[in-house]
Amino acid sequence: MPSPSDTGAILEKGREAFSRIQNLLGRTPGRYLYDLHREPEEPSSYELIQAAGSWEKALSAMGVERARAGGPHYTDEELLSSLHALLQTLNPHERLTTQKAARHYARGELLAHPATYILRFGSWRNALSAARDPARKKKN
Template sequence: MPSPSETSIFEKGRVAFLRIQALLGRTPGRYLYDLYRTEDEPSGYELTRAAGSWRNALLKMGVQRARPGGPRYTDEELLLSLHHLLLRTGAHTYLTTKKAAYHYKKGELLAHPATYILRFGSWEEALRAARSFGGNTP
């Protein structure tokens, strides 16, 4: 049986999770949960530590991910999104993963930079492919 403090952290986490889900219009993962939570709400780390894993934390909060693994995007969708971001930010600007994560948080990039790295092998390869995508080289 969970202790009262564990029950409290999971109840607070549930309220925060549902608030963030309504705000985003989709089910947040641990990364988005931490980006949008307030200081008085438990962090993803605290929930994971109390439950043993993020998945167990979701189960204890009584919420479910929309679909394991998140949304699936084609290479073309990812490259088009990155290509448009490069056009908006300008060709002279070197887009780092940190800057790209900021644009992802604002909803200006389809997926987190980690997705591009996993899909294309490196951030530089993703940038190279996006720059040549669609014929307009930024």
């Protein structure tokens, strides 16, 4: 565990990084998005947890207001329309992996993170298939 002075410095740097990332994304990032968008010199989520004891305690110590639980709620059609629109902008032979989709999401080109699509449709492949389907029905 870091010393109290180190803890304060880590949390202050984390607060600045968190604020920058929050402004970039337009919403409160979780650990994954925080680490994805932080600069190398900014503390990692692991370092923040080590300094505060948990992610929740780190957020509290940094004065971060959490977004409501579960984040925004989108209908299947909203998710599929967003993914369909993104697919239309890509080269038809380009494979849209979850990593590429996460980058599009970070740039605001996709409504939700790929993990949301996987949870909703069972797999990334199912989500892509449903988005390409003209009838646009949720695949079970």
